[in-house]
Amino acid sequence: MVQEEIMRRGPWTEEEDVQLLFYVKLFGDRRWDFLAKVSGLKRTGKSCRLRWVNYLNPDLKHGKMTPQEERLVLEFHSKWGNRWSRIARKIPGRTDNEIKNYWRTHMRKKAQEQRRKSSISPSSSSSSSITHEENERNFYDTGGIKLLQVEGEKKSSDQEQDGKSMKVYSMDEVWKDIELLEENEEKMNKPIMGSISPLWDYSLDSLWKDFDWSSFR
């Protein structure tokens, strides 16, 4: 009750990210309420899980969908509809959230294009009793694959253009660090957090200092 009031919400800071990463490495990506508690983060377990699943997990890819991935999304969505987590499981490195967002933004665009086309064409508009709104809804709530498969192909060029303007996140160093550390771990068979990195050093310092062991039973 009282604790809920002091819970942090909104965007995560780098410090929080590092802290969460550390504790996930330590305890695994389960028991999120427990993790939230022991980490000292003023976040709910739910929020921690979300941050890990959608952003911090080193298995994730970041950046634009490749044309192959786009095709997979379209294919699986036509099979399963809005079962995002299920689709995500079939596309390594992508999260349900990412796919969902991708679908909503890109498919909505497609639906709008489609709408425009159909309103221009007199034959199509008069032959159906379905409204434009219904059209759009049906389009991206279920399938929509048939007309998308062709267009999905040609989209790749602007996607790649967009990719160039991808932001350099401040977390980049952390990612690189994680990659390197995991490579090292595999090679040397030694725990990740034991490795030396200025980034981890910096955060661990405050981490251990701030951590209240007495509240952890």
Place this chain on the structure above:
DNA sequence: AAGACCTCCAACCGCGGAACG
């Protein structure tokens, strides 16, 4: 130049189901 509009995506919310005592 600046305000309006659009796009993208991180994060939240509510709910249902599984696990556990």
Place this chain on the structure above:
DNA sequence: ACGTTCCGCGGTTGGAGGTCT
């Protein structure tokens, strides 16, 4: 069997940044 807690899912929102007028 039942209540509680936790987890995961799908839907939605809000804000940052980009583009258009």
